[in-house]
Amino acid sequence: MLTGRFAWVSVSLFQALRRASWPGLTRGLLLIALAGCCATVLAARAYLQFDRVRVKVVTTERQASGGSVVVPLPELSSLAGFRPAVILQLENRNRVATTVAVSINDAELTRAVLPPERTVRVDLNLSAIAGSALARAREGSYRLHVRGEGGGWSLHYLEFANIHSFSRGIVNLVIVPAGSDHYDAPSGAVSLAVFGLLGVLTLARLGFAKNQAVRLTQTALGMLVLTFLVTTLVLPMVSNYKVLLSVGTFWLCVAILYSPVLVRVAKPPYSVARAGVAWLWVVVGQGGADGFGMV
Helix, strand or coil: HHHHHHHHHHHHHHHHHHHHCCCHHHHHHHHHHHHHHHHHHHHCEEECCCCCEEEEECCCCCECCCCCEEEECCCCCCHCCCCCEEEEEEECCCCEEEEEEECCCCCEEEEEEEEEECCEEEECCCCCCHHHHHHHHCCCCEEEEEEEEECCCEEEEEEEEEEEEEECCCEEEEEECCCCCEEEEECHHHHHHHHHHHHHHCCCCCCCCCCHHHHHHHHHHHHHHHHHHHHHHHHHHHHEEEEEEEHHHHHHHHHHCCCCHHHHHHHHHHHHHHHHHHHHHCCCCCCCCCCCCCC
């Protein structure tokens, strides 16, 4: 009997919450989850400052000789503390596919299949231990070997870096090895504060514009940005890469996601400002009769 009363109270509470004037329970939970997603991205996938380090080892073509290409590695102390990314560009001029093996000294890193008559890029991640060993080594202590089946192929480019790729402009981000954590990130307290701020914004009843075209645009952009943020969170779990956003790019994503509520919150200040401008226009117009505010 007590269990039945508890269940009845629980159902009544659930129904009361759904009838509340602020967003319904399901909607409220989704909005809290959205705020949590944004705060998690800020804590785990955003940087205040990221210094890109790139050491370009080979920039001109080196043709295979005796079925291999050997490259003595320069000093890589600038990569100390990072998990290095190794980027190669290989060309196969044969009419059949060729398989090559990439190794440093005697440690094989990977095998890659080069399609016929094509140039391909090969990206590798080194472990933190291997990166530390390379950073401490003297120039020429290590050699990168690319071994293939016969000739007809060549190495065009070789780079050791702390990134795989990057983007600059409106969207600033870097793609790094999955285990990379050597960058300046916002503190946990800042992420919690952002979660609280976004939680407060949800009380403004997130809604979309009445105009259908604007509503569709907000929905499409919101879904696109949300998919992008979720992808940045799960990418290291399913691949060898991690996407890091600049704080500015993070706030741009948040602004797009919360554009409906930001427009609603901005309406009262905008109305006050517009009324103030109108009042000043009237005062200035009346005072302009004789230059002293007198008619």
